[in-house]
Amino acid sequence: MNDQSFHLLAVDGGGTKTLAVITDSTGSILGEGKAGASNYQVIGKELAIKALVASIQGALAEAAALNGGPVRFEKTVFALAGIDTSNDELEVQEMVEESIKQLGLATHMLLVENDCLSALLGATQNKAGALLISGTGSIVFAHDGRGNFFRTGGWGYRVGDEGSGYWIGKEAIRSIMKMNDGREKETILSQLILQKFGFQKIEDLYNWVYSPAYCVDDVGALTALVEEAYKLGDKVSQGILDEAAAELTLLLETTIEKAGIAKEEFQLILQGGVIQNNHYIRDRVLDSLKTSAERVKVLDTDQKPITFIIKRGLNL
Structure with missing residues (x-):
């Protein structure tokens, strides 16, 4: 049986889903596969490996590369969530190597790195830039354009x-508990939630918070209600949004200062449902940057992270 060769395998793995794509040398997608979460901090290494394998198998099948012959890639990029410490790097490297072994793949060049960093470098083409993500979680990465990167936040929902x-x-739930105590003025936010x-x-809300049914994603979805309450004139909700904007601004300004690019021209990529869709928060963050980073250029895009990860791989 003949070997099958492809230019790039790019994998974007996070806490909810994993996406694998196979492309040619121009970045055109030849095959795509999806699976569940592959953040080992969330689901453990065994299930994370299964997700990586399943997503890549899906991409191979779509690219018609499952005829039993060896499959080789010129470049392979695993951009994975959960790489936050030196120990994480070792754990995730083992996961990736095991996944490749199970699939019987060969690759000339292999890169394993944090998904946010990979997306940032792909989007900016290794030039100075920053990536602010605020979705269910939040994190900022910055790159100085000289091979050094810096991170702030991303320490998970617990801390x-x-x-x-x-x-x-x-914060919305906390405010409702304060309302119940009389420590906060009763507002429409309580009714909406x-x-x-x-x-x-x-x-009932209190009991849910401390029950097995409590879910991070369900809590994150309450952001839409906080925004709705704010639009109805709720000052408590406005205060929560103001604090959120202040925290994101602090994350961003701290990171670009560490990277030494605050006074330089650099690109800023905004990703995640909160910073992309909540215009109140977005506008406050960008207004604050007008004084701390006058030469920032905001990259407005609806492109998915995998698009930037593909670019990262193509430019290795």
Whole structure:
């Protein structure tokens, strides 16, 4: 059987889904496969490996590369969430190598790195830039254009993710508990969130928070209700959005200062449902940057992270 050769395998793996694509040398997609989460911090190494293997198998099948012959790639990029420490690097490298082994793949060049960093370098073509993500979680990466990168935040929902969808939802729930105590003025926010979950009283919300049914994604989804309440004139909700914007601004300004690019021209990429769709937060963050980073150029794009990861791979 003849070897089959492809130019690039790019994998974008996160806490909810994994996407693998095979492309030619121009970046045209030949095959695509999807699977569940591959962040080992969320689901463990065994399930993460299964997701990586399943997503790549899907891409191979779509690219008609499952005839039993060896499959070779010129370049392979695994851009994965959960690479936050030196120990993570070792753990994830083992996962990737095991996935490649199970699939019987060969690659001339292999890169394994944090998904946010990979997307940033792909989007800016290795020039100075920053990537601010605020979706369910939050994180900022910056690159100085000279091979050095810097990170702020991204420490997860338990101890970080300030300004994220989860953080906003959590602050909304905290405010409702304060309303129940009389420490906060009663507002429409309480009514909207109880209706969202179908709860009759605050006690039902409290019981849910400490039950197995409690879900980070469900809390993050409350951001839309906070925005709705703000548009209805709710000052408590406006205060939460103001704090979220301030936290994201702090994340961003801290990172570009560490990277030494605050006074330089650099691109800023905004990703994640909160920073892309909540215009109140977005506008406040960008207004703050007018004084701290006068030469920033905001890259407005609806492109998915995998697009930037493909670019990252093509330019290796």
